[in-house]
Amino acid sequence: MLRISGLSVHLGRRAVIGGLDLAALPGAVTVILGPNGSGKSTLIRAATGELPYTGSITLAGEEIRAAPAWRLAARRGVLEQATQVAFPFTVAEIVRLGLQSGLAAGREGLVMQALAEVGMADTAARPFHELSGGQQARVHLARVRAQVWEAVDAEGPRWLFLDEPVAALDIAHQLAVMRIMRDFADAGGGVVAVMHDLNLSAMIADRMVLLSEGRIIAEGPPDAVISDGPLSRAYGCALRVGQVPVSGPWLLPQAARI
Numbered sequence: 001m002l003r004i005s006g007l008s009v010h011l012g013r014r015a016v017i018g019g020l021d022l023a024a025l026p027g028a029v030t031v032i033l034g035p036n037g038s039g040k041s042t043l044i045r046a047a048t049g050e051l052p053y054t055g056s057i058t059l060a061g062e063e064i065r066a067a068p069a070w071r072l073a074a075r076r077g078v079l080e081q082a083t084q085v086a087f088p089f090t091v092a093e094i095v096r097l098g099l100q101s102g103l104a105a106g107r108e109g110l111v112m113q114a115l116a117e118v119g120m121a122d123t124a125a126r127p128f129h130e131l132s133g134g135q136q137a138r139v140h141l142a143r144v145r146a147q148v149w150e151a152v153d154a155e156g157p158r159w160l161f162l163d164e165p166v167a168a169l170d171i172a173h174q175l176a177v178m179r180i181m182r183d184f185a186d187a188g189g190g191v192v193a194v195m196h197d198l199n200l201s202a203m204i205a206d207r208m209v210l211l212s213e214g215r216i217i218a219e220g221p222p223d224a225v226i227s228d229g230p231l232s233r234a235y236g237c238a239l240r241v242g243q244v245p246v247s248g249p250w251l252l253p254q255a256a257r258i
């Protein structure tokens with residue numbers, strides 16, 4: 001379980017997250033929502049050991065700030081919101097970085113498996129920089145998957161922390177990546193994903209957490225969070241939620257014209 005209690009994160013002089021409590025279970029997809037600047041990426045970065053924090057964040061009972069980097073790398077993969085690649089790597093070399101940072105070194109076959117999973121196997125030998133933005137995003141996801149391929153290992157559940165994994169993708173690849181998230185959770189792993197698309201979030205989330213100004217203002221199953229009041233308050237615009245018979249809540253901006 002990911003357990004966060006009394007979490008505060010300061011960046012510069014600003015308290016970006018103040019006194020946040022949250023629990024996320026393996027076997028489930030937890031989606032973090034909230035407006036730009038509400039602290040979603042900061043929460044992910046703190047939970048993955050990339051930012052100093054006060055309070056407590058534990059993964060399987062181990063305090064993140066005290067965990068050695070190699071153990072964190074074995075337990076969880078992190079897809080950052082933006083990743084700079086400074087060297088002229090090929091696509092396969094980018095994915096291999098995931099193998100090297102996890103404990104999967106030597107399992108070379110995972111590079112092609114992970115690329116195939118995101119539909120990028122035929123680009124393995126191409127220079128990464130020649131890919132489109134969405135294609136690059138899919139390769140970065142393949143890198144993270146190569147790092148934590150099995151959802152559960154001898155130590156227990158493993159975790160995917162994904163900051164806007166579908167933001168740059170076309171609809172078919174959004175659905176394909178959501179399938180990867182679902183399969184990982186169904187296999188017993190934990191998935192914590194930041195998303196902006198409220199309707200796609202409602203399709204994939206077992207649990208949602210709505211942030212505003214570094215605090216949780218609503219959490220629970222999609223039906224509890226995708227509702228007019230909390231969303232309109234969080235985003236500062238009028239939003240109305242309807243129902244789609246098969247898939248549940250569906251949201252439309254209320255304004256007649258933009």
Ligand SMILES: Nc1ncnc2c1ncn2[C@@H]1O[C@H](COP(=O)(O)OP(=O)(O)OP(=O)(O)O)[C@@H](O)[C@H]1O
Pocket residue numbers: 011012013014016034035036037038039040041042043081
């Ligand atoms: N290095 C930094 N120094 C000072 N403030 C920062 C720093 N990084 C982020 N912030 C501030 O922290 C707040 C939260 O940023 P964060 O990146 O967590 O937002 P977010 O919810 O992920 O937004 P988005 O949807 O735009 O990705 C923002 O107001 C941002 O300006």
Ligand SMILES: [Mg+2]
Pocket residue numbers: 040041042081163
């Ligand atoms: Mg962000």
